[in-house]
Amino acid sequence: MIRWLFAVLLTVLALPLAAQDSMPPAPYAYNQLADPRLEAEASALMHTLRCLKCQSQSIADSDAPMAGDMRHQVRARILAGESPEAIRRWLIARYGDYVSYEPEVSSTTWPLFAVPLLVILIVAGVLLRRLGKRRSDGDDAGAAA
Amino acid sequence: MIAEIGLAALWLAAALAVLQLVSGALTLRAGPGQTNPLAIYARPAAVVQAFLAVLAFLLLLRAFAVTDLSLKLVATNSHSMKPFIYKLTGTWGNHEGSMLLWVGVLAASGGMLAAFERRLPERTMAATLAVQGFVALGFYAFLLLSSNPFERLAVPAAEGNGLNPLLQDIGLAIHPPTLYAGYVGLSVAFSLAMGALLTREVNPAFARVMRPWVLGAWVLLTLGITAGSYWAYYELGWGGWWFWDPVENASLMPWLAATALMHSVSVLAARDALRTWTIMLGVLAFSMSMLGTFLVRSGVLTSVHAFAVDPERGAFILGLLGLYIGGALTIFALRAGAVAEGKRFAAASREGALVFNNVMLSAILAIVLLGTLYPLLTEAFDVRVSVGPPYFNPAGAIFAVPMLLVMAVGPLLRWKSDKPARIQFELALIAALVIGVIALVSFFGQFPLLPLLGLGLAAALGVAAFLPLRGRTLARVPVATWGMVIAHFGIAVSLFGMACEGAFSEERLAAVAPGGTEQIGDFAVTLEAVTPIAGPNWTAMEARLAVRQNGGEPVILTPQARSFWSPPQSTSESALLTKWNGQLYAVIGNQAEDGRWQVRVWWKPFVTFIWYGGLLIGLGGILSIVGRMRVDLKRRAASTMGAQRRADVEALGAAAPQPAE
Numbered sequence: 001m002i003r004w005l006f007a008v009l010l011t012v013l014a015l016p017l018a019a020q021d022s023m024p025p026a027p028y029a030y031n032q033l034a035d036p037r038l039e040a041e042a043s044a045l046m047h048t049l050r051c052l053k054c055q056s057q058s059i060a061d062s063d064a065p066m067a068g069d070m071r072h073q074v075r076a077r078i079l080a081g082e083s084p085e086a087i088r089r090w091l092i093a094r095y096g097d098y099v100s101y102e103p104e105v106s107s108t109t110w111p112l113f114a115v116p117l118l119v120i121l122i123v124a125g126v127l128l129r130r131l132g133k134r135r136s137d138g139d140d141a142g143a144a145a
Numbered sequence: 146m147i148a149e150i151g152l153a154a155l156w157l158a159a160a161l162a163v164l165q166l167v168s169g170a171l172t173l174r175a176g177p178g179q180t181n182p183l184a185i186y187a188r189p190a191a192v193v194q195a196f197l198a199v200l201a202f203l204l205l206l207r208a209f210a211v212t213d214l215s216l217k218l219v220a221t222n223s224h225s226m227k228p229f230i231y232k233l234t235g236t237w238g239n240h241e242g243s244m245l246l247w248v249g250v251l252a253a254s255g256g257m258l259a260a261f262e263r264r265l266p267e268r269t270m271a272a273t274l275a276v277q278g279f280v281a282l283g284f285y286a287f288l289l290l291s292s293n294p295f296e297r298l299a300v301p302a303a304e305g306n307g308l309n310p311l312l313q314d315i316g317l318a319i320h321p322p323t324l325y326a327g328y329v330g331l332s333v334a335f336s337l338a339m340g341a342l343l344t345r346e347v348n349p350a351f352a353r354v355m356r357p358w359v360l361g362a363w364v365l366l367t368l369g370i371t372a373g374s375y376w377a378y379y380e381l382g383w384g385g386w387w388f389w390d391p392v393e394n395a396s397l398m399p400w401l402a403a404t405a406l407m408h409s410v411s412v413l414a415a416r417d418a419l420r421t422w423t424i425m426l427g428v429l430a431f432s433m434s435m436l437g438t439f440l441v442r443s444g445v446l447t448s449v450h451a452f453a454v455d456p457e458r459g460a461f462i463l464g465l466l467g468l469y470i471g472g473a474l475t476i477f478a479l480r481a482g483a484v485a486e487g488k489r490f491a492a493a494s495r496e497g498a499l500v501f502n503n504v505m506l507s508a509i510l511a512i513v514l515l516g517t518l519y520p521l522l523t524e525a526f527d528v529r530v531s532v533g534p535p536y537f538n539p540a541g542a543i544f545a546v547p548m549l550l551v552m553a554v555g556p557l558l559r560w561k562s563d564k565p566a567r568i569q570f571e572l573a574l575i576a577a578l579v580i581g582v583i584a585l586v587s588f589f590g591q592f593p594l595l596p597l598l599g600l601g602l603a604a605a606l607g608v609a610a611f612l613p614l615r616g617r618t619l620a621r622v623p624v625a626t627w628g629m630v631i632a633h634f635g636i637a638v639s640l641f642g643m644a645c646e647g648a649f650s651e652e653r654l655a656a657v658a659p660g661g662t663e664q665i666g667d668f669a670v671t672l673e674a675v676t677p678i679a680g681p682n683w684t685a686m687e688a689r690l691a692v693r694q695n696g697g698e699p700v701i702l703t704p705q706a707r708s709f710w711s712p713p714q715s716t717s718e719s720a721l722l723t724k725w726n727g728q729l730y731a732v733i734g735n736q737a738e739d740g741r742w743q744v745r746v747w748w749k750p751f752v753t754f755i756w757y758g759g760l761l762i763g764l765g766g767i768l769s770i771v772g773r774m775r776v777d778l779k780r781r782a783a784s785t786m787g788a789q790r791r792a793d794v795e796a797l798g799a800a801a802p803q804p805a806e
Contacts, residue, residue, distance in 0.1 A: 030734055030743040032654050043652065050531045056390040058533065061383040063717065063734075101533025108528045112519055116540050119511050123504050123544070130500050131492035 028075035029068030042075045045084040048101045049074070049091065058101060148216055151204035152295040155245075158197040158252060159285035162278045165190040165255075169275025173268060173343065187274040188259040194281070195256025202236075202249035205294050209236040212305065218242060218294050220302035224711050226682050227308065234317040235308045240442060240458070241294035243321060247438065248284050250322075250329040254358075255281060258333050264354050264781075266346060273340030280332055283465045291458050307711035310683070316376030324369030324396055328434040330362025331403060335473070338427030342476060347424060347484045352414035353777060355427070357770050359410050362430075363403040364766035370396050371759030382717030384730045384747045386646070386755060389537045394517040395437035398510055402430035405506040408499050416560055418487040418496050422503065425481075428473045433510070435466050445521060491562035498555030505548035512540045538595055549602045550575075552636070553609035556629060571612050578605040592648040599644030606637035624772030632765025639758025645727075645751035656741040666748040668729055669693045673701075675733070675742055683709045685718070688733040688742065692722055704733045728752050 033039040046060035051067040059067040059074070070091075077087045091099050103109045165187050172184040208216050209232050212225045222239040223232055237243040255277040262270065288294070334355055341351045373396065378386040387393060406426040412419045439445070443459030490496040516532040523530050553575050557568045565572065583601040586592065610633040614622060653665040662671045673689040685707040691699035702720035709716070722729040727750040734743030 025735070025737075030654050030745070031656060032652070048533065048535045050533070056388060056392075057381075058388075061381065061385050061388070063382065063715075096529065098529040098531050101531045102535035103530060103532055108523060109530055112515065112530075112532065112536065115515050116512060116543070119508050120543070123508050126504055127501060130504075131497050 025065065025068045026072035028072040028079075030071075031075075033075055033079055038078050039075075041084055042078040045078070045087060046071055046074055049088070050099050050101055052095060052099060147204055148208060148213070148295040148297065151201045151208075152293070154197040154201040154204070155285065155289060155295075158194045158201070159282060159289060161190045161194040161197070162282040162285055165194065165278030166275050166282060169271040169273075169278060172271035173275065184271065187271055187278075191252075191259035191274055191277065192256045195252045198249045198252035202245050205242060205245055206233060206236050208295075209233060209242075214303070214305060215297055215301035217296045217298050220298060220305050222306065222308055224305040224307035224682065226711075227313070228681050230315070230318065231308060231313045235312070237321050237325075238308050238312045238317055241288075241292045243325070244284070244288050244292050244442065245294045246322065247325050247329060248281070248288055250326050251281055251284060251332055254326075254330055254333050255336075258336075258358075262354060265340075265351065266344070269340045269344045269346045269351065271340075272343040273336045276339040276343075277333065277336040280336065280469060283468065287458075287461050287465060291461050304711075307682070307709070309712065310707065310709040310714050310716045311380060313682075313709075314376065314380055316372065316380065320369055320373040320376055323365050323372060327362045327364075327366030327369050327403075328399060328437065330358055330365060331399060331431045331434045333358045334362065334403075334406065334427050335431030338424045339473060339476060342424050342480045342484065345480070345483055347413075347420045349414050349417050352410050352423065353773075355423075356407075356410050356414055356773060359403060359407045359427075359430075360766050360770045360773070363400070363407050364763050364770070366396065366400045366403055367759060367766065368763045370400055371756050371763070374759070375756050378752075379719050379721060379730075380716070382719050382732050383745075384650075384652075384719075384749065386752070389516070389532075389534050391517045391521075392441050394513050395440045398513055398517075399430055399433040399437055401506050401510040401513070402426060402433045405503040405510075406430045409503055412496055412499055413487070416488055416490070416496060418490055419500070420484050420487040421481050422500075424477060424484065426503070428470070428477060429507075429510075432466075432470045432473070435462075435469060439463060439466050440517070488561075490560070493558065493565055494562050495555060495558045495560050498551050498558055501551050502548050502555065505544045505551075508544040509541050509548075512544070513537065516540070542595055542598070546598060546602065549606060549636075549640070550579075552633065553606050556613045556633070557609075571609070574612075575605045575609050578608055586648075596644040596647035599640050600648065603637045603641035603644055606640065607634060610634035610637055624775065625769045626772075628765045628767070628769030628772055630765070631768060632762045635758045635761030635763075635765055637758070638754050638761055639756075642751050642754030642756075642758060646749050646755065649750045650752075651748045653744075653746045655744055656737050656739075657744045658741045661741075663744065663746065665729075665746050667695050668746075668748060669696070670729075670731065670744070670746050671699075672742060672744060675736075678705070680707070682711065683707045686733065686736075688731075688744070690720070690731055690744070692729060692731075694724075702729070702731050704731045706733050706735070723753060726750060 033042060043060060047058050049059045049070065051057045051059045051062040051064055051070070053064045053066045054062045057067075059070045073091075074087055077090075078084070082090075088100055088102070097103070097106070097108070103112050105113055168181075168183045168185075168187040168190060171181040172187065175181045175184065205218075207213075208219055209223055210229070212219060212223055212232060214220045214225075218239065218241050222242070223235050227235065235242075237246045255274070258277065259274055265273070337351070337355045337358065341347045341355075370393075373393070374386050377388070377393075378384065406423065406429075409419050409423045409426050413423045439459070439462045443462050445459055516537050520530050520532055554568070554572065557571050559567075579601040581601075582604040583597055586597060586600055610630055613626065613630060651666050653663050653670075655663050657663060657672045659672055659674055662669050664670075669692070671691040671693070673691050675686055675688045678685055678687045685705040687703050687705045690702040690704065692702055693699045700722055702722055704720035705718040707716050707718055708714075717732045717734070720731045722731075727748060730747040730749060732745040734745065736742050
């Protein structure tokens with residue numbers, strides 16, 4: 001999967017990236033939308049999208065030119081009336097799951113959701129075992145050793 | 146020559162670690178009444194080893210201070226034109242140097258333990274020192290075999306490559322040393338736990354020895370994380386203070402484990418309960434420290450912090466990690482059955498609340514661990530997944546919210562067994578505060594759920610933190626209790642800051658022509674001018690922003706866009722205007738073609754409380770250490786006096802006839 005993903009990534013990105021550094025940033029890369037409600041939507045979405053060229057930063061936290069372009073895409077699409085979820089899906093279709101910080105349940109990510117449920121069960125089990133039983137007061141039999 | 150002395154000191158220290166290990170192990174093997182001739186060497190070996198390892202570190206520090214370009218490490222990471230303070234801090238701004246710092250702190254804490262700790266039974270001490278020597282040996286081997294910091298170049302370099310500009314900040318002077326000292330302080334807790342387990346001495350006396358080490362390590366971790374968070378906040382230029390970056394998580398995980406351990410060890414010291422828990426958490430805490438070191442130092446992560454990439458080293462640390470954690474868990478599995486659970490208690494008791502919170506802390510730790518390691522795991526199978534704030538925040542909150550609620554109530558409960566009805570007024574007050582604040586805030590606007598919950602909990606915790614003082618004479622409250630009160634209050638303060646930042650932050654991004662004004666919150670920000678300036682190893686465009694609050698007197702902020710030339714890299718130096726109720730955060734970006742400048746301004750209400758809270762938590766920990774130490778010293782003095790008096794009485798009794806009674 002990763003191979004075609006990279007192929008897609010490269011073909012989509014190679015040309016614009018090569019030119020990017022010398023080009024001025026897209027209009028909405030460093031400018032907000034006029035409507036505060038739409039801007040809030042865009043900002044919330046941008047905080048959950050990964051800057052693909054950076055290390056562990058969202059596109060809302062990055063100076064990389066590519067993050068600027070992605071911010072422009074997000075703001076422009078929000079302005080055009082697209083829903084944040086539709087934009088996220090569009091970006092995932094383009095760049096893969098990696099672009100979204102919000103993992104969705106899928107064949108590759110189910111443990112991320114199964115393990116917390118398991119942890120809840122374990123926590124409940126441990127607490128019931130340690131605290132659930134009515135302990136008789138002053139029973140120090142086990143403390144002798 | 147100086148560098149060779151450093152290298153020799155490291156080899157000698159490694160040899161002494163072997164002696165310490167052998168001597169400690171032989172003491173253990175000797176039967177009761179026997180003494181092994183080698184047994185006397187464990188303590189001196191630890192102390193001398195500490196001096197040698199610290200000496201090696203100081204020699205490397207000197208090499209960086211004078212920019213000795215015949216050393217490979219200096220040539221690749223330093224530069225003669227760098228400001229002096231960053232030459233010094235650059236010593237640990239790289240892989241080898243930071244590992245040497247790690248090992249130096251490890252040896253120093255082992256030496257302190259050997260030199261000053263006289264309360265433990267000699268056998269337990271010997272086992273502890275053996276374990277400490279074994280741990281140190283692994284890291285000496287790592288340093289000497291795969292990361293020699295004193296490697297020479299055949300031909301000295303003409304000039305160094307310089308240090309990553311993001312690291313050229315006073316943050317590098319504070320954050321890594323504090324954090325490392327915390328990481329490594331947990332190694333002593335680990336060794337003590339192993340020593341007590343091996344010699345079957347898991348009891349309150351042991352807990353009292355372990356407690357200052359755990360508290361100390363925890364305070365350092367707290368302060369290190371706080372400093373790191375503030376550093377990232379002002380340095381990265383986008384106003385974020387926590388990114389759930391794997392390296393941040395690597396420091397958070399030991400902190401979570403240490404927090405649980407600290408509470409557990411207090412229960413063991415006070416009540417002789419939770420014996421196996423304490424040992425288990427001792428193993429877990431240091432395992433998390435080593436895992437953190439592995440994640441950061443192996444280059445397995447691709448993140449802003451990982452400035453070392455080398456698979457061979459990664460495999461080495463992973464081997465050490467497996468050896469120590471695996472070994473510890475094996476000993477634990479073999480011996481845990483022999484350690485009784487300790488005194489029993491009811492669910493509604495202070496122990497009960499502490500157990501609940503320890504379980505919750507461990508669960509949060511599990512979530513952070515999963516979210517940090519899972520992407521690495523899938524990457525090995527060629528599937529790239531991102532796990533970020535939208536995952537960590539809600540998944541962590543599932544456990545953090547009940548934990549914080551119990552934290553508010555726990556200190557009010559009595560040891561062993563209590564009736565909830567006894568504290569019904571306090572319970573009602575806490576519930577009313579949570580619900581009241583959430584209702585009040587929701588009345589004024591639409592806010593995300595987690596910050597809203599955070600505000601409610603912060604208010605309740607802030608009040609609940611002081612409830613244990615109710616009805617007590619403040620002058621007679623023990624110092625350690627003040628420590629707890631202040632640390633818990635610090636959690637509330639920090640939570641308040643996080644929630645406010647999450648709910649009320651305002652952001653303004655705009656292209657501004659010189660003379661133009663942007664409005665954000667109560668502030669009018671005018672871009673007066675942008676001028677080029679030069680520093681010792683950078684040039685920059687500096688903006689003059691005049692900030693007027695409600696039309697008042699202007700305050701000048703000067704954010705810079707810096708370009709470093711070695712290595713070539715640009716950074717944004719943010720400018721901060723700190724008010725009692727928040728911070729104005731300003732950054733200058735690039736110039737557009739029409740001559741306007743990108744300006745980014747945030748108003749972050751009460752964001753500073755995040756770090757004030759962190760400082761309060763650290764202060765609480767320090768007060769606890771001081772209070773406990775004073776009580777321990779007093780108790781020891783009293784018991785020596787008592788023993789003296791008994792001996793005197795006995796001596797009298799032997800001489801004189803029995804007093805009539």
